Amino acid sequence: MASPTVAANAYASLARIIGSGSGGGGPVAGVKPVDATGPSFGELLKNAAGDVLDAGRKSDAQTMAMASGKSNVMDVVTAVAETDVAVSTLVSVRDRVIQSYEEIMRMTI
Numbered sequence: 001m002a003s004p005t006v007a008a009n010a011y012a013s014l015a016r017i018i019g020s021g022s023g024g025g026g027p028v029a030g031v032k033p034v035d036a037t038g039p040s041f042g043e044l045l046k047n048a049a050g051d052v053l054d055a056g057r058k059s060d061a062q063t064m065a066m067a068s069g070k071s072n073v074m075d076v077v078t079a080v081a082e083t084d085v086a087v088s089t090l091v092s093v094r095d096r097v098i099q100s101y102e103e104i105m106r107m108t109i
Contacts, residue, residue: 048093052086059083 039047062079065071 045093048090052083052090055079055083055086 059076059079059082062071062076066073066076
């Protein structure tokens with residue numbers, strides 16, 4: 001188990017590494033502030049849900065193509081597996097967001 005001294009030394013080493021590559025400019029020497037022009041959390045979730053829908057549509061299209069004889073089984077299995085991974089990832093993120101919300105609601109003010 002790491003002691004506080006080891007953790008502090010590791011943090012200081014990381015700060016030096018970041019500082020030597022970025023040239024400074026942030027509140028902590030060598031650490032730049034977060035860029036606020038990136039997508040919001042809601043936009044990231046919307047994009048993730050859109051990616052899952054796209055994977056599902058691709059899976060459906062591959063299944064229909066196989067039913068009409070225009071696709072092989074491997075393409076269908078690959079598309080279905082990709083959709084399964086996308087849905088599982090989305091469900092895991094949803095569960096974590098709900099867990100975080102419940103944890104915030106239990107906090108005393």
